[in-house]
Amino acid sequence: MSDAVARLWERFRPLVDQRVELLRAHAEGDPGVPREEALRVAHNLAGSLGSYGRPAGSEIARRIEEALQQGVPPAALAPLVADLRTVVEG
Template identity: 45%
Template sequence: MTSESKTVPPSMVDAMARLWAKFLPEIERRVASLEAAAGAMQDGSLTAEQQAVAHADAHKLAGSLGTFGLQRGTELAREGELMLADTATANDSAALESIVREIKDLIASRG
């Protein structure tokens, strides 16, 4: 692969920036869903429906964050997805909260 083929055309950079701006509110909503699930886990009020929604949101985040170059975000979202696939307990809440914080930091750094 030549260095020339690694260069991203400005039009592609602009297009990705527009897509990021368009999808950022939905990405943030999905992160909020994970954050709410972590809080509900902590106090023992996580419902099956809330867990299922958060699980689906984690799955969608895994794909969308990678699309925007946030590979670590994809890894974190997958961890959250796996955590939410099983019976989530209060013991899992701290780990999920940590995942959420790191994802938020990655999103903020993406600008």
């Protein structure tokens, strides 16, 4: 990862962490996180994580986005969200 990308990642990491946490809350059935909000967050992560040198994270977020669009139950997202967290923390 280039120095510029690494600096960008450090700057935006807290926002990414917040978004992943929101997806986790939705997957756990938090009524304060509606599907529409989770869908928006997954879409944002799918579009941005590759820019931060985490293309695997973009792919996982895209899979979460597609699952949300298809109306899968929130609990079914938990494994994908856990995978996304692993990529973000790596």
